[in-house]
Amino acid sequence: MADKKKLPLAKPLITSWQWHASLFSILSDDENAKKWIYSNYIQLRCYDIEERWTGDTILLTDMMPGSSSLKQCPYLMFSMMTKAQIESYCGNIIDFIIKTIDLGGYVYGVFDEAKILCNAEVDYKFPHELFIYGYDREKEEFNVGDFTFTDKYSHNRVSFSDVERGYEVITEQDDHIFKDDYKGGRGLYVIMKNTDVPLYDLDLELVKENLREYLNSMDSKNHFRMMRNRFNDTTFGIKVYDRVLAQIDKQLHKAEPDFDIRALHVMYDHKVLMLERIKYLMNNGALKYNQQTIDEYATVVTNMLAARNLLLKISITGNIELSSRFKTYLDAAKEKEIGILFKVLAELEEK
Amino acid sequence: MDKDQITKKLEEVILEEMPEFDSVNMNASMVNEYGINSVSLIRLIVAAEKKFDVEFDDYELDLSAYDTFADLVATVAGKI
Numbered sequence: 001m002a003d004k005k006k007l008p009l010a011k012p013l014i015t016s017w018q019w020h021a022s023l024f025s026i027l028s029d030d031e032n033a034k035k036w037i038y039s040n041y042i043q044l045r046c047y048d049i050e051e052r053w054t055g056d057t058i059l060l061t062d063m064m065p066g067s068s069s070l071k072q073c074p075y076l077m078f079s080m081m082t083k084a085q086i087e088s089y090c091g092n093i094i095d096f097i098i099k100t101i102d103l104g105g106y107v108y109g110v111f112d113e114a115k116i117l118c119n120a121e122v123d124y125k126f127p128h129e130l131f132i133y134g135y136d137r138e139k140e141e142f143n144v145g146d147f148t149f150t151d152k153y154s155h156n157r158v159s160f161s162d163v164e165r166g167y168e169v170i171t172e173q174d175d176h177i178f179k180d181d182y183k184g185g186r187g188l189y190v191i192m193k194n195t196d197v198p199l200y201d202l203d204l205e206l207v208k209e210n211l212r213e214y215l216n217s218m219d220s221k222n223h224f225r226m227m228r229n230r231f232n233d234t235t236f237g238i239k240v241y242d243r244v245l246a247q248i249d250k251q252l253h254k255a256e257p258d259f260d261i262r263a264l265h266v267m268y269d270h271k272v273l274m275l276e277r278i279k280y281l282m283n284n285g286a287l288k289y290n291q292q293t294i295d296e297y298a299t300v301v302t303n304m305l306a307a308r309n310l311l312l313k314i315s316i317t318g319n320i321e322l323s324s325r326f327k328t329y330l331d332a333a334k335e336k337e338i339g340i341l342f343k344v345l346a347e348l349e350e351k
Numbered sequence: 352m353d354k355d356q357i358t359k360k361l362e363e364v365i366l367e368e369m370p371e372f373d374s375v376n377m378n379a380s381m382v383n384e385y386g387i388n389s390v391s392l393i394r395l396i397v398a399a400e401k402k403f404d405v406e407f408d409d410y411e412l413d414l415s416a417y418d419t420f421a422d423l424v425a426t427v428a429g430k431i
Contacts (some may be wrong), residue, residue, distance in 0.1 A: 152388040302410065309412035312393045339427060 005101055006134030006143055008017045008193075011039075013276060014269035015153035016262070018129040018146070019067040022108055022191070025131065025145055026076065030195045033075040036275045039203040040065055042210035043220045044270055045261065047232035052127075052176060059247045061240060061263035063270055064210075065219060067180060068106065070191060074199040079105075080178075082187040093167045094160050100134050100190050102333045107132040109188035111166035112309045115147045116158055127174045130158075130166070179350065204286055204348060207277075211345045213237060215338065240267070241334045245327060248311065252320045259315040264308040271333070278344065287347055297340050303333040352431055360422050364398045365420060376419040384385070389414050399423065405430040 012024035027033035046061040068070075071078045090096035095105050112124040126148070134143030139159040172178070175186045213220050218238035223227075235243045244263045251259055275297050281287040282294075307329035314322050352360075358377060365375050369385065381387040387395070392414050396407050405427060417423055 252359060305413055306409040309389070309393060310409045312390060313397060313409075316394055316397050317391075329409070 002102065002279055003138055004136040005136070007104065007106055007241045009133055009145075009155070012153065014041075014273055015147075016266040017062060017067070018131065019070050020063070020269070021145060021147075021153045022106070022129075022131040023069055023073060023076070025133070025300040026106060026193050027073070027195070030075065030193075032195045032198050033073075033199070034280065035198075035202040036073060036075055036200040037207045037273075038280050039200070040069075040210070041270070041273050042207065043214050043236060044267070045220070045234050045236050046240050046243055047234040049232065058260055059244065059263055061244060061266045062192060063266065063273075066151070067177075067209055070189065075195045077192040079190040081190055082185050086188065093164055095222045096188075097132055098137070101133070101135055103192075105190040105192050107188055108177075108191055109167075110170050110177050111163065112169045112174070113146070113166060115166040115169060116148075124290070125169065125174060127176065129177060130163075132163070143334050147344070195260070202286070203286065207281075208287075208345060208348050209337045211341055211348070215341055215345065225232075238247045238334065238338060241330055245330055249323075252314070252323050257315070257318065257320060259311060260316070261308060263309050264304070264311060268301070268304040271297075271304045271337070274337075274341075275301055278338065281323075281344075281348075287344065287351070293340060293343070296336060300337045300340070303336070307333070354424065354428055357428050357431070358421075361420065361424055361427065362398060362401055364402050365395065368395050374421060377424065379419060381417060381419060382414070387414065392417065395423070396397050399427060403427050403431060 009025045010028035010030075012021050012025055013028045015021040024037075027037065041063045043064040044061065045064060046059050049055050049060045050329050065072060070076060086093060086096045090099060100107050106129050108129060109125045111130045112125045113128045113130070114122050114124055116130075127147055128146070132142050132143040132146065134139070136143075136157075139157075140160040142160065142163055143155060144158050145153065145155050147153050170186060172184060172186045177189070178185050178187060210220075212218070214237040216269070217235070217239040219234070220229050221234060221237055244267065247263065248259070251257055275294070278287065278297055279294060282289045287293075307326055310322060310326050310329065314326070316322060362377065363373050366372060368391075369375075372385065376384065379385070381392070393412055396412060400406055407426065407430075411426060417426075
């Protein structure tokens with residue numbers, strides 16, 4: 001075992017959910033992986049779910065693929081390790097994580113971050129995904145990526161003992177990752193980068209299909225019916241703008257306004273990635289180079305960012321009169337995005 | 352109000368909003384040295400708007416527009 005080791009990390013192109021931040025931290029810089037990334041993450045979807053720890057209904061908004069991307073991306077090798085396996089192979093979680101990192105594996109799983117964040121004992125849990133990519137045996141610290149520590153995605157150091165405490169108290173019922181994978185049980189994921197050999201080509205047929213489904217708000221879930229068929233009442237594509245706006249309007253008019261800006265973070269990241277995709281397709285000859293298209297789509301990104309930041313401001317000031325401007329930004333982004341993406345789709349279909 | 356006066360008043364705002372700090376270096380990185388994020392920046396901006404009786408444009412609310420607190424001073428100075 002080495003004294004310390006950090007696995008390579010790229011600056012993630014998008015961070016909106018932990019699964020995206022982790023995948024993009026591993027793959028953002030890889031030219032082979034970009035072919036897969038830019039063929040995907042085009043469709044948007046949202047549906048109501050009950051948040052596990054607060055009981056509140058939230059509008060879960062995400063790009064497709066969502067959390068399953070960690071398992072299904074061809075440029076990652078993925079293993080599920082049950083708690084029993086971890087104990088049998090290594091005896092304890094600290095050695096397991098260190099040995100995994102020594103072998104080039106990132107560790108991803110649910111930990112009680114209340115144990116990590118609070119020095120004192122607390123009587124509640126905050127189960128959240130932690131992404132572990134390095135260790136320092138002398139300082140007895142792991143290097144982790146997460147949103148919880150600074151309210152934005154960041155890299156931090158967490159002591160071995162806090163990670164151990166945060167791991168031990170999570171039960172099967174708390175382990176939402178295993179539950180979401182229909183596996184039950186408790187454990188961790190081991191993720192290895194698998195980019196040496198080109199395994200996936202830029203798929204323009206898939207890009208076109210995804211764009212068609214996004215622009216026409218078509219139901220994309222049936223593509224996955226062979227593996228998954230427990231579906232919520234889901235909104236797809238451009239109509240996500242309307243459902244998110246309706247949700248925020250509902251929040252704004254509560255007696256005590258209560259905001260969840262995560263949907264807007266996801267929508268903003270979706271636009272950031274779409275702009276990068278357009279540039280990538282132009283650089284690779286799939287689209288003709290057109291600076292005007294880039295500049296115009298950049299205004300979609302800017303308007304989404306202004307909408308997200310304005311909602312943050314409204315949540316801080318409580319001044320809901322500002323919300324008319326919020327709708328203006330979303331409407332402008334939606335109208336501009338539809339116009340540009342229909343042109344992009346038309347150009348791709350001519351080929 | 353000149354730039355020095357704006358800087359002094361903005362320092363007061365920053366220390367009121369971030370009482371965990373005893374002093375503030377206006378030229379240090381807001382993110383790396385003071386842990387400013389999107390939410391804490393907008394808190395600061397809202398407090399600055401009150402203090403200086405100005406309003407930031409919605410496009411001026413993003414963290415990417417500011418490296419240091421001195422950049423915030425410059426934005427406020429442009430509104431007075």
